[in-house]
């Protein structure tokens with residue numbers, strides 16, 4: 001697996017990957033629209049294929065993960081992408097890395113906590129605001145769980 005930054009050469013492939021896996025290039029996080037065609041990122045390449053992607057933004061002393069996907073689960077791709085984001089954030093003099101996930105994403109809630117992220121903030125019914133901007137967000141999320149809230153995890157650097 002080779003890990004490389006998102007760059008002008010792979011940007012189109014990265015955008016196509018995001019569209020395929022998130023069905024949108026506009027994420028709603030904390031009621032704000034994030035243009036996923038512009039975010040920074042790190043790609044895990046398996047030969048010519050994208051096997052994993054983490055995207056992030058950096059503002060001031062905060063690095064925020066805006067998406068994380070692994071197409072070959074359980075072999076360390078997700079963890080490797082997280083390690084690389086933490087390295088990047090440290091290099092950019094950030095003091096923390098945050099990531100928001102939704103209450104239905106039990107896999108992510110497990111994954112981030114086991115990698116040193118602490119549950120730091122909770123936004124009750126945050127998805128009501130997201131749905132005003134994007135009515136197509138479903139009412140039911142993963143595993144049949146009602147999709148309602150945002151949970152923010154934080155890693156202190």
Ligand SMILES: CC(C)(COP(=O)(O)OP(=O)(O)OC[C@H]1O[C@@H](n2cnc3c(N)ncnc32)[C@H](O)[C@@H]1OP(=O)(O)O)[C@@H](O)C(=O)NCCC(=O)NCCS
Pocket residue numbers: 066067068069070071072073074075076077078079080101105107108110111114
């Ligand atoms: C969450 C997600 C990114 C994890 O990616 P992943 O590539 O499976 O992550 P890893 O392989 O590093 O870790 C998963 C498990 O495999 C284990 N693992 C890691 N390396 C391994 C290896 N070399 N061999 C076997 N197992 C391994 C890990 O221990 C981990 O188990 P644990 O959580 O009990 O510690 C992935 O499940 C995913 O894409 N989910 C859908 C999208 C999503 O919800 N994203 C997060 C919200 S932004």
